[in-house]
Amino acid sequence: MVPYTFGRSIILNTIALLAMVLLSIGAYAQQTVVSGTVTDATTKETIPYASFMITGSSKGGRTDADGKYNITISGNYSQLTFSYVGYKTQVKTIKPGIAQVVNVQLQSEAMQMNEVVIKGGKKPPYRNKENPAVELIRKVIANKPKNRMESYDYVAYQKYERMLFSMSNLSEKFKNKKIFRNYQFLFQEQDSTKIGGKNMLPVYQQEKLSNNYFRKNPEKMKTVVVADKQVNFDERFVDNQGLSSYFDRMYQDIDIYDNNISVVSNLLLSPIADGAPGFYKFFITDTIKTHQPQLIELSFTPRNKMDLLFEGKLYVTMDGNYAVQNAYLSVNKNINLNFVRALEAKLEFEQNPDSRYHLSKSNLIVDFGISKKNGAGFTGERTVTFTDYKINQPPTDSLYLNGGTLVVVPDAKKKSEQFWAENRPEALSAANAKVYRNLDTLQRMPGFKRTMDIVTTFVAGYKSFGPFEMGPVSTFYSFNNVEGFRLRLGGRTTTDLSKRYYFETYAAYGFEDQKWKYFLSGTYSLNNKSIYAFPQNYLRASFQRDTKIPGQELQFVQEDNFLLSFKRGENNMMLYNDFYRLDYVHEFENHFSYSLGLRKWKQSPAGSLYFNNSADNVFSRINEINTSEVTLQLRYAPHEKFYQGKVYRTPLVDKYPIFNLRYTAGLKGVLGGEYSYHNFLGSIDKRFYLSQLGYADVTVEGGYNAGKLPFPLLSIHRANQTYAYQLQSYNLMNFLEFVSDHYASINIDQNFNGFFFNKIPLLRELKLREVMSFKALYGGLRDENNPAKNPEALQFVRNQNGLQITNALDNGPYMEGSVGIGNIFKVLRVDAVKRFSYLDHPNVSSWGIRARVKFDF
Structure with a gap:
């Protein structure tokens, strides 16, 4: 199973939304379909871009580069007229109502009809050398x-x-x-x-x-x-x-x-x-x-x-x-x-x-x-x-x-x-x-409104009830090893209720852990615009109690999406989180934005995850970690264009870079916070266009955590244990496998747009596209945060066999790469992913097959 990955596909779905004035297309009326090839009557060579018209109308077209044409004619027309500079115009009779092939030979204007032209030998191959057209x-x-x-x-x-x-x-x-x-x-x-x-x-x-x-x-x-x-x-x-x-x-x-x-x-x-x-x-x-x-x-x-x-x-x-x-x-x-x-x-x-x-x-x-x-x-x-x-x-x-x-x-x-x-x-x-x-x-027509409502529910995942909409539909049911069978129901208010005040909520229940999870937020728009419209300017207060997989960071999809329930390997370590948040977001027309946040966070281990203060005494485990922190985030995306969906804002990727900078300060003694720290994170995303070699999406990122911290508060690197290929995650890294207090990474995803496949006979007919990727992560832990060197630090997690599954990057960088085929059936990308380092860790795979759904032109 492959999760539906947004991107440009959400735009295609929006266009489909407009098309859903009707949901099916019927048969066609009777028509005349004419095709053929236009050639030089003397040389027999094809004539590219010759003009043809339906005689008696203003409709027609041109032949392609091979001199071929195809036209579908509605109406009782019986003739086509063909013309080209330097040739005599020719009229061809056609039979209305049937498909037919009509080939055309045009006579040169300067041609003498009684002249015999003898031409021997093969047509010389095309060359740039001494070619007047190339010189021009x-x-x-x-x-x-x-x-x-x-x-x-x-x-x-x-x-x-x-x-x-x-x-x-x-x-x-x-x-x-x-x-x-x-x-x-x-x-x-x-x-x-x-x-x-x-x-x-x-x-x-x-x-x-x-x-x-x-x-x-x-x-x-x-x-x-x-x-x-x-x-x-x-x-x-x-x-x-x-x-x-x-x-x-x-x-x-x-x-x-x-x-x-x-x-x-x-x-x-x-x-x-x-x-x-x-x-x-x-x-x-x-x-x-x-x-x-x-x-x-x-x-x-x-x-x-x-x-x-x-x-x-x-x-x-x-x-x-x-x-x-x-x-x-x-x-x-x-x-x-x-x-x-x-x-x-x-x-x-x-x-x-x-x-x-x-x-x-x-x-x-x-x-x-x-x-x-x-x-x-x-x-x-x-x-x-x-x-x-x-x-x-x-x-x-x-x-x-x-x-x-x-x-x-x-x-x-x-x-x-x-x-x-x-x-x-x-x-x-x-x-x-x-x-x-x-x-x-x-x-304004009721029938159209009903159709749009149905399509919006299907595409965006929300069912509208005027001032309130219910969703997202994809999160109603999911499952995992900790919660078991999970049901969720939620929704939010719309501008029909107010353009100033917005409320959002959901409730979920896990039948295995028998715990309720819920979320509630209230948002006040400071510019009297929808909080989902650009430029955003709002103040939000929220509380959330829910589960989370450490190190799983997703783009354009909810964490409890049903399709993400299917995962490889061991997947029984989670966190119970309580978040109290106050956020202020301000965007500007030039696509610079900043946000300020105050967060109180309580995290408790769930499943087989534990917090252990001592390497020797199992009874020294702690039940929770409490932090209070303030965050400033800056973002600059010059010339950015995007589509604002019901859940996510989806960027339309272009050549312009996107800059992100985030600073977080831990406040010990404030609202129950137990740690004092400073976290810095910066990233740059850019697409490089390489002409006929396609394009490369490159992300460079770095982070630094200052302070003596337990590993859940360090940088837990983005891992992926689903069978979907995730662009921003490490697809063969296990959840919670690596943590760092300082790191740098590079992610390169290259799409060749079929440059090589297009030149291979037979294979090129499939219109496949080559893709490659390389990801490298270099990081480490200072001695004060490394339990191998500081016994007082919170110990790394071990599995039921006593093998350590959480590690520092102390033996060089983590690296993985992939080669793949894109554009399968126009929507599917499949990668063979290879992991190059840290292969001795328990329950890791050195290679795997991952897939991603993506609509491309």
Whole structure:
């Protein structure tokens, strides 16, 4: 059994929540499916990116890099028209209502029909050497610095963004289902010249207008958001701010001059990256002499069709700038991207007064689906327009000094319809203009509210009863060796009761130890916002009496989650904890936060765990350890984006580091505290993007405990005895196996995104991805805290055979590593984990298999 691991998967579930207007997809109406290959009639070579249209309509598409095409046609159309620059247009007849293959041979415009062409020998292999297309792309690469915005001292522009996310490719039969009888106003006809060809159902739309300012020296980018409009869902179901952040992360700005371009949370190598000629094939396919300056059409395809690369066309100026004047980017249908059925990006550039070019418009469309075949799915479209471009006109210095890098004007979300009508670069279509009103109407319908409530219960684990919600569902039942069969029931208040006061509680009972556990908290919001919304600013008082496994630290999942009940090895050592806490949390818009906490903590051993003061006398055991402590925690996560779920805030991992610093002081003699100590903990988390080699998540951490302390108050290192692979824990370390009063650690998790598997025939068809990890922990104990050198110290735990199971790291670092396969069935990662040190400890495994559920694109 593998616990459900959150991460980006919670975002996917939230999108699924929007899709749950309906829970099943029906059969499709009768359609015409046409596929085939377009080739040169003389050379028999395929023609990539040839255009085709449904005769009598405005719908059509392009062939892929192999000259292949596929289109699904609704309606009684009987002809397709094929065209390509330099070739004669050809019309093909098709039979409506059936699937068919129609291959097309285009004749060259310059071809003499009575001429006989004899061609011998094999087609020469593609080479970079003496290839004019490669020579041209090298000139484009060499001229990148002067064609980027960063080449100017100052740049200012206005930016308009529109994001539309829809259920797409829906059949007429789907649309006319009984469940949609009252929702017909939601549907739109989908434009097949983009992606699709059937009905679409918009579920989200956002528009944003901002003024942007760039300064080269010292480098600074400032964005002032003047207007922001989006579909707002009921906060009980959806985190609107988090949803917006998620789409921003998925659909980032496309800068063709960057070496890597972020698309759907993956980095694809730009066709004009410094190393592009080593990964792409380039072809000069046309010369456009009617444009001034003259343009060269440069087509490109990946050398390996499954790598994270684009295919498409660039239009390069031949005026000495070698700038990109236009770009069309798509991906091969075999690319190792999950759930992405099609991707298309178009970039347009305008000329500056100095004859260089700036990006004036970009349009990115991504079609998502469970399978690559036609069927219902999701389509996201982001359009960005850049206007009022100003070069080297310095603004006042105060612009960069006030308000940080991102400023949102106070009334940005309150702009009138007249303001938007006057300031949009392009008017919305009549259908898209209705999206806000349609979805607002939808949310007021009782049937939709019931559906959202059901889905929220299933996905987030809470059942809403208006001012109170019950959950999390995953904790209602669990079991362990100390408590046996455990039942838990709890819930919390919502903003329907109050936006100032929040209460949370649960009660649990273990049938083996026959003890009640419970929790109660009261929280006061100081900024009159939900305490689960960013930025948080609240004061909380709480009491908790419950069990805990020493050294088990979990992310994005509750400790008493049912699936975590399945563990390996001995698992009969726990603590009974009583926590009295008072916490103050304050977050700022720049993602710096601090928290202050006062805690009174009583911990008592449970199961086979014991606290023994003497190495010789078993009767010197103590029943409890009491501490009182005050904690200051600082956190800085620049540019962080996240989704706020019902239980956890899930970060959308990006390239920016996250810094944590925590100081805790033990207060002897205060509220019954028995120890005086000072604990320091610091960590840095960062993702390193390695272009075609994927990415590496790196965590560096260190801690120091000052004071003479019993081992339960030292650093008990994070262990994992479940069968799930946990990123932040040591997966072959036993609970309570190692403690330290000073330590340093490094954790590296490398995902290669299929870079090697993509090049192995047959295996690459599975679209698997390679993963590796390495974790090292170096630490130790001062003599005063080491019972082996100080008999007065609290003794380490031994098992029933008298073997010591708790240890200091006195024989070098603890190390483990893993190699694994990710993206199994698109959701599963399986690692073979190897432990390299301290193999002589009792009940340890030198290796093991661990699995992790994770949704990736």
